[in-house]
Every structure is written in structure tokens, then in C-alpha cells.
Amino acid sequence: MSSSDAGTGAMQAYLGRLRRLTSHVAVDDASEQADAIVAAGSSLAALDEVSLDAVTRWVRSRPADVYALGLTVGLSQEKLKNLLRVAFGTTSWVKAATRDPQALVEWLDDELGLLAALEAQRHRVYTFGDVLAARGTSRQTASRAGVAGKLIEDAVEQIVRDLGLPYEMRGRFVGRNGDTGPADLAVPGFEDALIAVACKGFDSTGSKLTAAVTEVMDMANVSFAHQYVLAVVDGIGWLSRQGDFRRMHALLESHRIDGLYALADLDAFRADLHAAAVRHGLLEGALPDVAAQVAPGEPVVARAETPDAQLHLDL
Structure with missing residues (x-):
């Protein structure tokens, strides 16, 4: 199997794990x-x-x-x-x-x-x-657009808090040459980010999905090799924007980002986040209960190192 076939298969497997993030509400339901x-x-x-x-x-x-x-x-x-x-x-x-x-x-x-x-x-x-x-x-349903993304943010924030990591929400982290990139969460913070996380969830389709991909690409473009870039991405809106999703998945295949997870993969996200934090000295010891967890999707692999860079995940 060629690498492109393997990449396509991994992407289709990921798309198969996407879930609806917002419940259907009839237009005449009370609120x-x-x-x-x-x-x-x-x-x-x-x-x-x-x-x-x-x-x-x-x-x-x-x-x-x-x-x-x-x-x-x-x-x-x-x-x-x-x-x-x-x-x-x-x-x-x-x-x-x-x-x-x-x-x-x-x-x-x-x-x-x-x-x-x-x-x-x-x-x-x-x-x-x-x-x-x-x-x-x-x-009339536009107010629900932010609900899906907030659901993912809340799930990611809870994992970070459970691990006891310092973090900041929604801002821009500092990367190479003082350039900044967007992030929905940064550990330990945006000025000294070691781990930057994107949380992108959409049940509807439109240009906002393209903008979300652009944000993740910006994160990859400005990050140092020692900075981990992880993205938790879900929602059935991506099924109608597979061209956009393919561009984001290609960042994972080329190791320009370190992890890409659906909500079904949160155990893998937790394990990879813990491993990144251990390598940066933010945590010590094995991950409780899920130390042997294997990612159901693409594994996190190392990006190319620079001479003064710290190690990246290679699970």
C-alpha cells in the first residue's frame, strides 16, 4: 500500500468516527x-x-x-x-x-x-x-454554531485540569521569530507555550470550516519543533467539507502537527498530552489508568528536529 493510500485510509477512518455535536431542535420547540x-x-x-x-x-x-x-x-x-x-x-x-x-x-x-x-x-x-x-x-440557528466548538473546548479543558497542568484558554501562542499562532488552549500559557491545542467542532458547513483549517495551519507554521501542536476536531460538518479536512489531515501525515483527534479519541489525546507534558518536565510518572492506551487513529510521530530542539512524541 502506498503512503498516499495509507493516508487516505486513515483519513476515511477518522471521518467515520465523527459525531453530531449538537442535537436537532424542531423549529417550533419551546425555548x-x-x-x-x-x-x-x-x-x-x-x-x-x-x-x-x-x-x-x-x-x-x-x-x-x-x-x-x-x-x-x-x-x-x-x-x-x-x-x-x-x-x-x-x-x-x-x-x-x-x-x-x-x-x-x-x-x-x-x-x-x-x-x-x-x-x-x-x-x-x-x-x-x-x-x-x-x-x-x-x-436563527447561528447561535448554535458556537455550541459544538464549546463542547470540544470543555472536554479538552477537563482533561488538562484532570492532569493538573497549568493552562490558558483562547489566545495566541508565541512561536518562531516571535510570531504568534492561534490556539484554543495553551500549556502552560500563551507566552511560554509548550503545548498548543486547537478545538474545532462543526455540525454545519461553510467558510468557517476553511477558517478553522487555516488556524491549524497557522499553528503549524509558527511553532517551534519543541512545541507540540495538537488538534481535537469533530462534527459532521466536515463530511461536507472533506477537501478542507484533507488539508488539515495532511498536516498530521507530514508531521507538521503532532496529533489529530476526534472526540472518540480523547483517551489517546489524554495519553499524548500526558507524554508531552512529561517530556517537558511538567508532569512525572506514568498516566494513571490509561498508560497503555493506543491511539485509535493516526499515532503521534516526531517532526524534524532542529539542533537545539527538545524531543517530540514518538509513540
């Missing part, structure tokens, strides 16, 4: 956010009139519900925050509404036609087709 939006919409529909004064009074009494006004004029939560930062110096609509509710309503009306939109929409009868169109063109 606190949905309930709050429904309540805000009902309150707006009940206004006797749509005017600057009436909406200002509404905002003054319900500052947390200003997000519903953003939805009225087609703003996602993120877009509303970005616009508020420019206009009011804060991303919090609660703060903006508390400081000057009338100025907030005037801004929404002047810039985005809030009052006309409210008047046109609040008593309109919507068909099932309208509902489907709104769902299909909205970003």
Missing part, C-alpha cells in the same frame, strides 16, 4: 429565547399606536426586548450589536435603551425605518409559506 421574542411581539402588537413616543415608552419599560425591534427591521443579534457599537459605543441594547431610549428608537427609525416596519408588520396575517421563507433565509 426561553423564543418565548421572550413571542412575548415581545405580542406586546408590540398590543400598542395602541406606533409612534416615537409610544415605542420609546415601550423600550423604557422593556429594555431587554429591544432585540425584537432589531428583528423587526431584519437585524440578526450580531448585526444589531455591531451597529450599536458604532452608534452608541456599546454592544448592549439594554445599556443603550437604559441610557437614552428615545435616542435609540430615533436611531432605529432614521437608519432602518423602524416605525414604518412595525406599522406594516405587527397586524399582518402570515401564511405558512411566509413562515418557511423566514426560516429559510434567517440565521
Whole structure:
């Protein structure tokens, strides 16, 4: 078997271990956010009139519900925050509404036609087709995009804590020539990183997966030979972006990163992290309970050494 065939086989085996990270939620399932939006919409529909004064009074009494006004004029939560930062110096609509509710309503009306939109929409009868169109063109599930990555971060952080290693979360570690690379976790910290870990999980697909691969490539490009670069990557979104995943897996095959793990491989990640920490003098002794653990995927092998570099894993 050629090395390319072996690499392809290992990658396909890895893809076979990917799992869904976020549960399916029906669009009509109840949630606190949905309930709050429904309540805000009902309150707006009940206004006797749509005017600057009436909406200002509404905002003054319900500052947390200003997000519903953003939805009225087609703003996602993120877009509303970005616009508020420019206009009011804060991303919090609660703060903006508390400081000057009338100025907030005037801004929404002047810039985005809030009052006309409210008047046109609040008593309109919507068909099932309208509902489907709104769902299909909205970003209503975007808030779940960070859930998958956070699940992986939490699992990795728990392993690091269980091992008793010092660490920092989410930053840029210092590598060759003072260059920095992104990392979701660094041991013992970003300024003096000996181990840098990427945590990338996606159930949906899109350009964010390409960006995640670019981050891992940046980690590989700036790291010293004595710095271990490990990546925990999962989620069914990668099944639709296998070209991107192949570029990341190639980093492992060429030994430019030291480990690539699905959530099913966390025992192997724990063992390799422990071995790296022992070689750097951060830990001593064998890994309790899983000292003989064998990685189910690609083993961690040594990258090319520089004369003054410390040893890399060669399990």
C-alpha cells in the first residue's frame, strides 16, 4: 500500500468516527429565547399606536426586548450589536435603551425605518409559506454554531485540569521569530507555550470550516519543533467539507502537527498530552489508568528536529 493510500485510509477512518455535536431542535420547540421574542411581539402588537413616543415608552419599560425591534427591521443579534457599537459605543441594547431610549428608537427609525416596519408588520396575517421563507433565509440557528466548538473546548479543558497542568484558554501562542499562532488552549500559557491545542467542532458547513483549517495551519507554521501542536476536531460538518479536512489531515501525515483527534479519541489525546507534558518536565510518572492506551487513529510521530530542539512524541 502506498503512503498516499495509507493516508487516505486513515483519513476515511477518522471521518467515520465523527459525531453530531449538537442535537436537532424542531423549529417550533419551546425555548426561553423564543418565548421572550413571542412575548415581545405580542406586546408590540398590543400598542395602541406606533409612534416615537409610544415605542420609546415601550423600550423604557422593556429594555431587554429591544432585540425584537432589531428583528423587526431584519437585524440578526450580531448585526444589531455591531451597529450599536458604532452608534452608541456599546454592544448592549439594554445599556443603550437604559441610557437614552428615545435616542435609540430615533436611531432605529432614521437608519432602518423602524416605525414604518412595525406599522406594516405587527397586524399582518402570515401564511405558512411566509413562515418557511423566514426560516429559510434567517440565521436563527447561528447561535448554535458556537455550541459544538464549546463542547470540544470543555472536554479538552477537563482533561488538562484532570492532569493538573497549568493552562490558558483562547489566545495566541508565541512561536518562531516571535510570531504568534492561534490556539484554543495553551500549556502552560500563551507566552511560554509548550503545548498548543486547537478545538474545532462543526455540525454545519461553510467558510468557517476553511477558517478553522487555516488556524491549524497557522499553528503549524509558527511553532517551534519543541512545541507540540495538537488538534481535537469533530462534527459532521466536515463530511461536507472533506477537501478542507484533507488539508488539515495532511498536516498530521507530514508531521507538521503532532496529533489529530476526534472526540472518540480523547483517551489517546489524554495519553499524548500526558507524554508531552512529561517530556517537558511538567508532569512525572506514568498516566494513571490509561498508560497503555493506543491511539485509535493516526499515532503521534516526531517532526524534524532542529539542533537545539527538545524531543517530540514518538509513540
